[in-house]
Amino acid sequence: MQNTGRDISEQVYRFIYDDISFFEIETWFYNIISNYDSDKTSPFFNELITFNFRQKDAKNNLKSLLKEVWLKTYSEEITYERIRRVLRDIINEAIPVNQGCRELSGLYFSGYDFIPYDFDGYLSEMLDIPLPIEYKFGIKMH
Structure with missing residues (x-):
């Protein structure tokens, strides 16, 4: 299974904007970690694999981490996903x-x-x- 930056950015975006639950993002992270095709020595990757999903206020802490690191790094991909989401929401009357x-x-x-x-x-x-x-x-x- 190959994970592209776009696939990961889409999941991150969906979590940050509450389209998927904390449990779903946690499960998804555990499933992709071993197959992640990027630089496993990056500080972001290390923060992610050591993130404690059981800590108090884990959901908000994870959102903060993702906003701080992932959104800054992949802001253009996230913007494209935001555009797709707005268009989908208009079409679906959401x-x-x-x-x-x-x-x-x-x-x-x-x-x-x-x-x-x-x-x-x-x-x-x-x-x-x-x-x-x-x-x-x-x-x-x-």
């Missing part, structure tokens, strides 16, 4: 379209110019539609 367009528009203006500019156009047409948080707290965020 998030409102205006929320997805806002996120994609923000990524476009952050330099990811492969994202169609159309999402910003769609967003400008939907500015009067409140986001879920605006419903909940009665605030206007734009």
